[in-house]
Amino acid sequence: MSAVYETVIGLEVHVQLLTEEKLFCSDKAEFGALPNTRVCPVCLGLPGALPVLNGLAVDLALRAALALGCEVHETSVFARKNYFYPDLPKGYQITQFELPLATDGALTVTTDEGERTVRVRRIHMEEDAGKLLHDRVPDQTAVDLNRAGVPLVEIVTEPDLESPAEARAFLLELKQILGYLDVSDCNMEEGSLRVDANVSIRPVGATELGTKTEVKNLNSFSAVAKAIVVEVERQKALLDAGEPVIQQTLLWDEVVGTVRPMRSKEESHDYRYFPEPDLPPLKLDRARIDAARTSLPELPTARRRRFVEQYGLPVYDAGVLTASRGTADFFEELADAGTDAKAASNWVMGSLMELANQRGGEVSVLPVTAEDMAELLALVADGTISHGTGKDVLALMTESDRSAAEIVEAEGMAQVADEGLLEAWIHEVIAAHPDEVRRYREGEDKLFGFFVGRVMSLSQGKADPRRVNGLLKTRL
Amino acid sequence: MSIREIREAFNAGSGGPEAALEALAKIVRGESGNGSLNAFLCTVPEDALSEQAARAPTGRLGGVPVAVKDNLATSDLCTTCGSKILEGYVSPYEATAVRRLREAGALVVGKTNMDEFAMGSSNENSAFGPVRNPVDLARVPGGSSGGSAAAVAAGYVPVALGSDTGGSVRQPASFCGVVGVKPTYGRISRYGLVAFGSSLDQIGVLSRSVVDAAEVLGVISGHDPRDSTSSEREVPDLVGACSGDVDGLVIGVPEEYFPDTLDVQVRARCEAALERMEAAGATVRRVSLPHTRYAIPTYYVLATAEASSNLARYDGVRYGFRAPEAASAEAVYCRTRSSGFGAEVKRRIILGTYALSAGYYDAYYGRAQRVRERLACEFADVFAGGVDVLFTPTSPTVAFPLGERVADPVSMYLSDVFTVTANLANLPAISVPVGEVGGLPVGGQFIGPAWGESTMFRAAAALERAMEGSA
Numbered sequence: 030m031s032a033v034y035e036t037v038i039g040l041e042v043h044v045q046l047l048t049e050e051k052l053f054c055s056d057k058a059e060f061g062a063l064p065n066t067r068v069c070p071v072c073l074g075l076p077g078a079l080p081v082l083n084g085l086a087v088d089l090a091l092r093a094a095l096a097l098g099c100e101v102h103e104t105s106v107f108a109r110k111n112y113f114y115p116d117l118p119k120g121y122q123i124t125q126f127e128l129p130l131a132t133d134g135a136l137t138v139t140t141d142e143g144e145r146t147v148r149v150r151r152i153h154m155e156e157d158a159g160k161l162l163h164d165r166v167p168d169q170t171a172v173d174l175n176r177a178g179v180p181l182v183e184i185v186t187e188p189d190l191e192s193p194a195e196a197r198a199f200l201l202e203l204k205q206i207l208g209y210l211d212v213s214d215c216n217m218e219e220g221s222l223r224v225d226a227n228v229s230i231r232p233v234g235a236t237e238l239g240t241k242t243e244v245k246n247l248n249s250f251s252a253v254a255k256a257i258v259v260e261v262e263r264q265k266a267l268l269d270a271g272e273p274v275i276q277q278t279l280l281w282d283e284v285v286g287t288v289r290p291m292r293s294k295e296e297s298h299d300y301r302y303f304p305e306p307d308l309p310p311l312k313l314d315r316a317r318i319d320a321a322r323t324s325l326p327e328l329p330t331a332r333r334r335r336f337v338e339q340y341g342l343p344v345y346d347a348g349v350l351t352a353s354r355g356t357a358d359f360f361e362e363l364a365d366a367g368t369d370a371k372a373a374s375n376w377v378m379g380s381l382m383e384l385a386n387q388r389g390g391e392v393s394v395l396p397v398t399a400e401d402m403a404e405l406l407a408l409v410a411d412g413t414i415s416h417g418t419g420k421d422v423l424a425l426m427t428e429s430d431r432s433a434a435e436i437v438e439a440e441g442m443a444q445v446a447d448e449g450l451l452e453a454w455i456h457e458v459i460a461a462h463p464d465e466v467r468r469y470r471e472g473e474d475k476l477f478g479f480f481v482g483r484v485m486s487l488s489q490g491k492a493d494p495r496r497v498n499g500l501l502k503t504r505l
Numbered sequence: 506m507s508i509r510e511i512r513e514a515f516n517a518g519s520g521g522p523e524a525a526l527e528a529l530a531k532i533v534r535g536e537s538g539n540g541s542l543n544a545f546l547c548t549v550p551e552d553a554l555s556e557q558a559a560r561a562p563t564g565r566l567g568g569v570p571v572a573v574k575d576n577l578a579t580s581d582l583c584t585t586c587g588s589k590i591l592e593g594y595v596s597p598y599e600a601t602a603v604r605r606l607r608e609a610g611a612l613v614v615g616k617t618n619m620d621e622f623a624m625g626s627s628n629e630n631s632a633f634g635p636v637r638n639p640v641d642l643a644r645v646p647g648g649s650s651g652g653s654a655a656a657v658a659a660g661y662v663p664v665a666l667g668s669d670t671g672g673s674v675r676q677p678a679s680f681c682g683v684v685g686v687k688p689t690y691g692r693i694s695r696y697g698l699v700a701f702g703s704s705l706d707q708i709g710v711l712s713r714s715v716v717d718a719a720e721v722l723g724v725i726s727g728h729d730p731r732d733s734t735s736s737e738r739e740v741p742d743l744v745g746a747c748s749g750d751v752d753g754l755v756i757g758v759p760e761e762y763f764p765d766t767l768d769v770q771v772r773a774r775c776e777a778a779l780e781r782m783e784a785a786g787a788t789v790r791r792v793s794l795p796h797t798r799y800a801i802p803t804y805y806v807l808a809t810a811e812a813s814s815n816l817a818r819y820d821g822v823r824y825g826f827r828a829p830e831a832a833s834a835e836a837v838y839c840r841t842r843s844s845g846f847g848a849e850v851k852r853r854i855i856l857g858t859y860a861l862s863a864g865y866y867d868a869y870y871g872r873a874q875r876v877r878e879r880l881a882c883e884f885a886d887v888f889a890g891g892v893d894v895l896f897t898p899t900s901p902t903v904a905f906p907l908g909e910r911v912a913d914p915v916s917m918y919l920s921d922v923f924t925v926t927a928n929l930a931n932l933p934a935i936s937v938p939v940g941e942v943g944g945l946p947v948g949g950q951f952i953g954p955a956w957g958e959s960t961m962f963r964a965a966a967a968l969e970r971a972m973e974g975s976a
């Protein structure tokens with residue numbers, strides 16, 4: 030008989046900070062440069078070179094810590110984590126250990142299972158390592174040190190998550206927050222967000238935690254959820270068979286969909302942490318911490334709630350619109366410019382997001398401002414153009430810098446409200462379809478739509494459908 | 506010639522590269538054949554030196570030939586740290602101290618031999634052979650800046666740069682009969698100084714006179730944005746300080762530095778020096794620094810712990826020596842480091858790795874840090890109690906014969922007993938010749954309060970004058 034278990038998950042999330050320069054030198058931290066072209070004596074670990082802390086990276090880490098409700102420490106200390114690996118130029122990574130930047134935060138996430146408050150144990154700053162390239166030189170491993178020294182924060186949660194869905198929701202929420210703060214773009218493909226999951230299970234009702242394993246190499250949000258499911262099943266099978274779960278580090282294999290243990294050599298490190306003597310303790314005075322706190326933007330949760338209350342939007346709309354700060358800003362400008370909030374929401378979630386997706390970005394990548402959009406929606410609202418024509422005008426707006434009014438004018442897209450012209454089109458349609466007219470008059474009501482369609486098509490879509498409706502009724 | 510004389514001739518346009526070319530000629534002559542000191546690991550070619558001289562700006566060190574310890578990065582000469590693992594390595598950038606020398610008009614004539622990665626007190630740990638003491642070729646010059654001390658003592662160059670982690674400038678200065686100074690930690694940028702014990706390392710100067718040391722120290726000191734541990738404090742006028750009198754100066758003499766086991770002759774020279782200082786107007790006060798007895802173990806725990814991490818980068822992956830025919834990354838590490846490092850370096854890496862390892866950190870590294878803090882407080886209290894500067898012997902003995910202590914690392918470590926405290930307490934210290942024992946030089950050490958280089962130079966220059974007066 031299989032026991033009933035509950036799952037306990039803690040996450041360790043590495044996030045790349047959006048600074049222009051690396052953490053301890055002035056090389057560019059950009060992604061995608063030719064190997065070993067963004068390096069200098071400091072990040073190469075050349076003899077005699079010394080690290081100098083990038084203050085902008087500290088500011089970003091500070092914002093992240095405050096947004097996650099952490100206590101930021103006025104003194105934190107950089108430490109050396111010692112181990113040998115070919116991608117680690119100095120033979121140690123500069124990180125924070127005993128005295129991290131911040132501790133004791135929390136983040137609340139919502140899933141179908143309800144709300145869950147996840148405690149954040151600590152946030153610390155550290156430098157990234159380089160990258161090993163196994164496919165560049167036949168039979169040899171090459172090293173690219175462009176990433177070496179890129180600034181990261183590591184965010185460590187308490188084991189408060191209880192399902193893969195919650196883990197995924199936590200990561201999505203975290204990504205949104207860090208995006209709002211301009212702290213990180215959390216792009217997993219480019220390695221700017223990396224996740225390790227600590228997973229254990231225990232019989233329902235047990236108070237002690239089960240033995241945990243650490244699952245690494247999770248390169249997408251869906252990989253996180255899939256790997257946790259697989260690992261939980263593996264642990265359940267072990268316990269059901271009366272075998273113990275062994276504490277170890279596992280690698281997720283995305284292709285096969287399994288986890289495999291790291292070689293024991295890979296994990297049997299004694300990192301010999303000690304305070305980094307080349308960097309004085311990081312001092313953040315209260316004033317700097319308070320200033321950073323007051324400069325935080327409204328965060329996604331608060332904004333979602335406000336969109337529902339202030340604009341009367343459905344919860345779903347509020348969630349979609351606030352997923353990125355740029356989109357939420359766009360919507361809000363549009364709504365505040367006098368556009369009906371629900372109409373604005375529909376347009377942003379519909380046509381605008383579709384056009385943005387085609388360009389591989391968010392609404393903010395489109396060359397259309399909220400002001401331009403408000404002008405367009407005013408034309409739809411006052412009947413100058415139809416809803417459908419509005420979409421066409423919008424598409425044209427993204428291809429040139431013409432305003433909605435200019436496009437409608439130049440392309441002759443305004444609806445025709447001139448009764449004479451409408452009468453002529455209706456007359457022509459009625460004359461051309463005597464059978465349908467007879468059947469309609471004998472009670473076949475659904476044919477009304479047929480006549481509207483004919484008139485609209487004769488007008489090449491420019492006839493004002495409301496007027497067409499009215500006139501048709503009287504003429505038929 | 507003194508720095509002032511060379512500078513005045515050079516800056517007036519009548520000197521040119523003469524002083525530097527003469528220094529180079531002396532080095533080339535002295536370093537060839539039997540009886541060579543083996544003080545240099547590489548020298549600048551003559552035509553390159555002339556070119557350098559032609560481009561050199563006038564300045565505080567205009568035309569002055571300088572030798573530089575081989576653990577300071579120079580872009581035109583080797584930077585090997587006396588190690589096979591860096592044999593042939595040329596740095597793509599220059600140490601801030603070296604750059605400042607050049608900007609002041611100095612001409613770097615060569616890189617000096619040293620104990621491998623500055624680990625040693627006799628210069629016998631160089632992968633490129635020991636340095637000999639110019640005073641007695643059968644004896645060691647001290648270490649680890651033995652090549653720099655020998656080069657100055659032999660008269661090749663008026664000044665040389667060294668580095669001092671536990672006495673590596675002052676002890677060889679004492680053994681070779683020259684002046685050696687290490688300033689307050691943070692006074693000189695460490696950027697480009699190849700790290701041994703980062704929290705203890707400071708660049709220092711060896712010279713034939715106190716004022717020449719002050720001249721060079723004044724040029725290379727001061728904040729450097731590339732070294733976060735370098736101080737933003739203003740650099741005082743050290744040359745001016747050298748002409749100050751010592752009337753009323755209170756010299757503290759810590760009893761722990763004059764133990765019963767101290768060589769009687771060394772003691773006698775130091776006591777005589779103190780008498781001369783009193784004659785010049787200073788007051789001598791006996792003081793106590795009881796934590797000094799823990800200094801050697803504390804120093805060797807901290808220095809080796811930091812070294813074990815600092816030397817991890819020499820792994821054969823990116824630069825320097827790589828063991829041939831290693832099939833895996835792990836084999837590259839093991840073989841490169843096993844055959845690339847010398848015995849003393851490996852001994853210290855193992856010691857330091859142990860001191861930092863899980864389960865031992867608190868007992869060793871943690872405790873040593875606390876003793877270090879206690880020791881620094883003890884010094885601060887003595888200075889706060891009215892002592893202007895401390896005076897001690899620089900080393901318990903004069904230069905010992907080559908080979909004498911090679912087989913006994915602990916006796917070698919104990920030769921640092923009077924010098925390591927200044928590094929542990931981050932204080933400035935200077936060694937000045939105070940006479941000879943059996944033809945071998947004896948050095949006396951002044952230790953100043955933190956950032957108190959002015960007072961220290963004032964005392965050292967006064968002692969130098971008093972010693973000259975007696976000669």
Ligand SMILES: [Zn+2]
Nearest residue numbers: 054056069072
């Ligand atoms: Zn760099």
